[in-house]
Amino acid sequence: GENVEQHPSTLSVQEGDSAVIKCTYSDSASNYFPWYKQELGKRPQLIIDIRSNVGEKKDQRIAVTLNKTAKHFSLHITETQPEDSAVYFCAATTSGGSYIPTFGRGTSLIVHP
Amino acid sequence: SAVISQKPSRDICQRGTSLTIQCQVDSQVTMMFWYRQQPGQSLTLIATANQGSEATYESGFVIDKFPISRPNLTFSTLTVSNMSPEDSSIYLCSADPLSGARETQYFGPGTRLLVL
Numbered sequence: 001g002e003n004v005e006q007h008p009s010t011l012s013v014q015e016g017d018s019a020v021i022k023c024t025y026s027d028s029a030s031n032y033f034p035w036y037k038q039e040l041g042k043r044p045q046l047i048i049d050i051r052s053n054v055g056e057k058k059d060q061r062i063a064v065t066l067n068k069t070a071k072h073f074s075l076h077i078t079e080t081q082p083e084d085s086a087v088y089f090c091a092a093t094t095s096g097g098s099y100i101p102t103f104g105r106g107t108s109l110i111v112h113p
Numbered sequence: 114s115a116v117i118s119q120k121p122s123r124d125i126c127q128r129g130t131s132l133t134i135q136c137q138v139d140s141q142v143t144m145m146f147w148y149r150q151q152p153g154q155s156l157t158l159i160a161t162a163n164q165g166s167e168a169t170y171e172s173g174f175v176i177d178k179f180p181i182s183r184p185n186l187t188f189s190t191l192t193v194s195n196m197s198p199e200d201s202s203i204y205l206c207s208a209d210p211l212s213g214a215r216e217t218q219y220f221g222p223g224t225r226l227l228v229l
Binding site: 032034042043044045046049089093095099100101103104105106 | 144146154155156158161205209216217218219220221222223
């Protein structure tokens with residue numbers, strides 16, 4: 001089955017800095033990669049996703065890049081703000097299969113004012 | 114996107130008892146899922162709730178412990194049976210939309226369970 005590794009487990013940055021979270025996956029059939037943000041005590045919420053037919057996707061201060069050959073994808077947050085503090089989960093899914101994502105272990109991002 | 118609600122939001126239960134968690138979606142969805150999230154951990158899939166048939170359980174989870182119902186395309190229940198303190202966790206349901214990006218899952222707010 002699919003295996004998703006996520007690093008780092010904890011990331012501490014100063015407000016205004018950039019943050020990068022990296023994930024690798026093992027199943028070359030995976031073709032959909034969502035990122036979820038989970039604030040303390042809240043539900044995971046989809047913030048951005050990317051499909052295997054594109055290499056990069058941006059939405060304001062967040063971007064995701066995908067390297068299919070190397071089987072890794074990354075979340076980039078620029079100009080971080082204290083409200084970006086949360087746990088971020090990457091996931092890998094196979095479209096047309098079970099549609100069940102395999103989640104990474106999560107990264108706790110702390111943005112210091 | 115689908116709007117998902119769960120009841121109860123939290124509960125404190127005695128060991129040996131059972132708790133049924135309800136999940137309601139505001140629109141019809143194809144698949145509904147139940148996850149467990151231990152504090153500070155990732156999401157672990159318990160089972161896929163299939164409409165009109167038995168749930169599909171992941172390795173390590175069994176129907177006797179976590180019976181699931183899915184009577185229609187908008188509702189599902191998860192029962193945590195014969196609870197022990199090890200069952201203390203957050204239980205989340207999720208669903209994928211009936212149309213659009215089926216791979217995208219939307220989560221309910223979760224049920225925080227504490228077993229004494």
